[in-house]
Amino acid sequence: MSEQYFDGPTGPDPTSLLHRLMNDSNAVIGGYDLPAISTAPTPSAVMAIAAPGASFGFGWDAWQSHQSSQTAAAAEGCHCWGCMNGGTPDQGTGSGPQAALNGEQRGDAGPNGKQSLTIGEAAAQIGRANQTWNGSTLGQAAEVTYAFRATAPTSMPNGTAGFSRFNDAQIEQTTIALQAWADVARVTFRRVDSGNGYSNNAQMLLGNYSSGASGAAAFAYYPGSGVGGDSWYNSSLSYNRAPDNLNYGGQVLIHEIGHALGLGHPGDYNAGNGSPTYANSASYYEDTRQYSVMSYWSETNTGGDNGGYYAAAPLLDDIAAAQRLYGANNATRTGDTVYGFGSNTGRDYYTATSGSSALIFAAWDAGGNDTFDFSGYASAQLIDLNDGNFSDVGGLKGNVAIAQGATIENARGGSGADRILGNEVANQLVGNAGNDVLIGGGGADVLTGGSGSDVFVFTAINDSTSSVRDRITDFATGVDKIDLSAIDANPSLSGDQAFSQVAQFSGRAGQAVIASSNGTTTLSLDQNGDGVADFMLSVTGTLSGSDLYW
Template sequence: MVSAVSGQLNNYVDYLVKGEDGKAHRFDHTTITVNLEGLKDSPQMYDSALAALNAWEVTTGLRFNVVTNAGADIVFNNDGQGSAYASTSYNGSGYTTSAEVNVSKDWMNGFPASERWGDGSYGQQTFIHEIGHALGLNHGGPYDGSGTYSKNAIFDIDTHQYSVMSYFSQSEYRASGASDINLSSPMIADVMAIQELYGNLSVNAGNTVYGKGAAAALRHTDLGQLSDSAYTIMDTGGLDTLDFSNAMARCVVDLRPGSFSDVNGNKGNVTIAQGTVIEIACGSAYRDTIVGNGAGNTLYGGGNSDKLTGSGGADRLLGQYGHDVLVGGYGKDTLSGGGGNDRLAGNGGTDRLTGGAGSDVFVFAHGGGRDTVTDFQDGTDRIQIKSPSIEYSDIDISDSGGSAIVAFDNIKIVLDGINASQLTASDFIL
């Protein structure tokens, strides 16, 4: 089995595209016609297939037009015997000329009703998988119809966390720690494979909301309504929001491209695709952790005691309620603790820190910068200085323009509305 080393994802994607024989196949167009007439005797299967097609659209940028003529690019049927499969035909140039997706009714009826239909069901995941074959994707390893991770996986990451084309549950790759749950979209490797086949298509290019308040086409991203599901977000532009304010358990959200987040008590179930930039994230009523990306992020902690961490860019971190920890990045950040006893650290850049109500600690380290604390409360708030061997006598405190200036090791801290004479050693944590 290939070790989980840098580059394995690219190799895995290449296998999804070319398979064992090293040959790629795809349609020669990105708007694909589909015929669903063969599913009309089962409205639930018809709707599930439509939802699966939508999942491919909103995750890859491919488009599907429903037609009724027999010459559609992909024809859907349910008349097979105890099976789900896709078959394709190619021309001499290797382009796909037609495909059939057949998910038999008797096979589907073998599952509990809750697993047959709707977002997050195994039935819908099956449609997503078979559509992937019709589009040109292979399984993630040399298996078809059956196989085990220990015997057949040639990539450690060949699990559902990375691809809907895999046969293997997320927990098979133990290093990931991901939860075993159904998929409601193609996953990160599938997105990359479609890009390799069809190019980088525009998708969700406007100002898009994922999670609470998502549009109907993105309803599968609202895990406050659909608690146990995994999906990938691909977004090529706009000012975008990932809102988990209605989540039913603690969230660990990572906005960095290629990252996995833990939502609703599940592990690694929400993925940010490569090249995707989400600017705004909202936490839940639980103890969340949110990490920003290289853009200028706005991060909302929500209820409870949260940890928010910026990265590059000019970030806004708003703890809101609870005892929060806010850590800025290298940009010009604005940190606001809100209610509770908060810890605020601007880190690099010229930052603006507001503790809000409660006993807050403003944290500074050596290395340069000029930060402003807007609401320092003498006798209630404190300043923590993390610098090797610093003593109170090393700190220079002066007045300037109605503010106290605290200076040390090329750092200046402006305390708005405070006089230097108000500050004593008890205001500092060294």
């Protein structure tokens, strides 16, 4: 596939590992060492696209059938409007309902009437060419050689001219981008050079041009022999000469390398005649840069706000798409990993260093006891530890997500009024300063509100049981609250019943007992009337009935 990309602020110092990867001709990015591929497959020349203004019923099968019926030859690439004509990124329609859909909300109709796709369906759509460095074989690990082109080819591609080699900034950010893809999928990248850091002999070659290609920013080819896997960047554009985390040059690199791995755009942006926008050209709801770096459309179309910054690593649907093609990298971050402040990831896009740091990422993590630490931010935040869901972090909106299948156990809020949602494993949630809301969910959670008037919310009777018990570490009576209002005290009756505080259970449904001993208070709830606690919560400090929303 050939693609001319169009349109874009900056990131951290390189680490010693990064310097080694940039300068060592034997350096390998990724952890899956396979025999080098001697002859790469010929790329498919067919992409499934949506017809403009098409009307079809909701549901993946109907939508996919419609997509598959609309095919177009793409021998030189997708030939979409954005690729072929350049321009500036779409910044949203400014009208209609805009709200991010989390994992379990996806798959029906989006808020604006467009079809919504599940993460798996979006992954299949982005990788619909089924073209990998293993041909059409899906889910198989691959090793790919790459190099920074030393000299111009005999004939420059797509009418371009003005070849130049990648500069140090481009090489550095390319190394980061390749590592980002290798972190999430089973792809190993092995660098080739001719002794001076450059070479024309590798499966993936990267080079610059200064004119031609209809003023586009970049273009790339699907995996294959010959030019397959190559990508070209317009050096007349300042962001391409200095790509970095959060600027548009970093977005261009991660996008084009995505094409070189076999990922396409979520849709065909030539579908809406004239000047395509998300409204008339995105074929499904999640086709925005909130969900995928392969999209052209602003995250604002789906309720996100990246503050004018851009992702430099695969996002939620990209991770699923790459893993569909090459399998998941289950060797990535298997220890106890911290994302945000105090990050030990070694990745700039996962790292915050000040209250003004911008984060845009989807976390892929294969194990350990992991933490989202957003404690350095003063804005009100939503931190959601459920995979496939978005968080609002550092004054941005929908800018952080957890990849499907990854588990993050712990979260630390900042000094604003934060809302922190746990998942089904044992979480440690810390609100810190501000009037926070903590929702542990399943698992034996440890909840710490910090200073401020905090609310600890329980939405199900099995959120905290005698055997899997939550603990509130710093409850301040008369200041903090425990919210039980979402739990029906007696499901056998119609309506939503509230619990009644009693001294001890008497075998009636809907009773609550508060008992204190040695500085610890236990709240017990009997929902079914058998005289045994169905819910049991430990609280450090004192607790009275007036501290609860029944």
